Amino acid sequence: MADVLAAPIGVMDSGVGGLSVLSEIARLLPNESLLYVADCGHVPYGEKSPEYIRERCRRIAEFFQEQGAKALVLACNTATVAAAADLREHYPDWPLVGMEPAVKPAAAATRSGVVGVLATTGTLQSAKFAALLDRFATDVRVVTQPCPGLVERIEAGDLDSPLLRQLLQGYVEPLLAAGCDTIILGCTHYPFLRRLLGEMVPDSVTIIDTGAAVARQLQRLLGERELLAAGPALPTAFWTSADPEHLRNILPLLWKKSGAVQSFTR
Ligand code: DGL
Numbered sequence: 001m002a003d004v005l006a007a008p009i010g011v012m013d014s015g016v017g018g019l020s021v022l023s024e025i026a027r028l029l030p031n032e033s034l035l036y037v038a039d040c041g042h043v044p045y046g047e048k049s050p051e052y053i054r055e056r057c058r059r060i061a062e063f064f065q066e067q068g069a070k071a072l073v074l075a076c077n078t079a080t081v082a083a084a085a086d087l088r089e090h091y092p093d094w095p096l097v098g099m100e101p102a103v104k105p106a107a108a109a110t111r112s113g114v115v116g117v118l119a120t121t122g123t124l125q126s127a128k129f130a131a132l133l134d135r136f137a138t139d140v141r142v143v144t145q146p147c148p149g150l151v152e153r154i155e156a157g158d159l160d161s162p163l164l165r166q167l168l169q170g171y172v173e174p175l176l177a178a179g180c181d182t183i184i185l186g187c188t189h190y191p192f193l194r195r196l197l198g199e200m201v202p203d204s205v206t207i208i209d210t211g212a213a214v215a216r217q218l219q220r221l222l223g224e225r226e227l228l229a230a231g232p233a234l235p236t237a238f239w240t241s242a243d244p245e246h247l248r249n250i251l252p253l254l255w256k257k258s259g260a261v262q263s264f265t266r
Pocket of ligand 1: 013014015017018043044045046047075076077078079120123151186187188189
């Protein structure tokens with residue numbers, strides 16, 4: 001039993017965005033050993049077909065299974081809408097945590113009655129997102145804004161260039177013009193733009209992301225199954241399907257620490 005408890009947790013994203021979720025998991029569950037796969041060779045998922053994303057997620061899930069991971073976290077909204085159901089069917093007994101834009105808390109928080117969602121095209125076009133709106137956004141107006149180009153800037157380690165500012169401004173303005181007082185960050189890359197976003201929106205606008213809620217959901221799932229580790233955690237291990245050197249270089253910016261990065265070749 002002790003071995004199962006000490007087993008690592010696999011966390012994945014199309015790239016570095018999931019590091020925003022990984023940080024929340026590490027903060028809430030410091031005894032857990034974490035593995036992270038950044039599928040940087042195939043980013044952005046937001047512009048790819050659901051079939052393509054499902055296939056990538058299958059390969060990464062298979063890898064985590066081989067590593068003995070006791071749980072899987074899809075630290076990616078786009079991967080969750082495309083692949084969570086498929087993975088749950090394929091691995092019915094494996095605890096899996098996915099994520100979705102925080103429509104429910106945003107609908108509860110808004111005072112103006114208008115909520116904005118920044119997310120990828122893939123997430124916003126999905127049936128799962130439409131169902132989320134039907135369920136939780138019947139009494140509010142939701143303005144959606146796909147954000148092509150943002151993920152690529154963040155993947156390059158750019159959190160504050162004139163080009164990035166211009167792109168982000170172009171995506172935020174329509175939300176403010178529509179009267180949004182609550183903005184959902186519906187992509188795990190975007191929390192890295194919180195500071196910049198804070199400069200672009202009035203203080204009265206609430207910005208909501210889901211990283212901390214995902215960490216709590218993971219804690220709940222592991223707790224229910226008596227799978228929480230007693231520690232100590234091993235150092236977090238990273239893999240990328242693009243150049244390991246690039247991830248190594250931007251880890252200190254996004255993860256605030258350095259880490260061992262290996263190549264993911266599947
Ligand atoms: N970070 C991902 C998300 O949460 C997707 C980014 C992308 O690859 O397009 O949706």
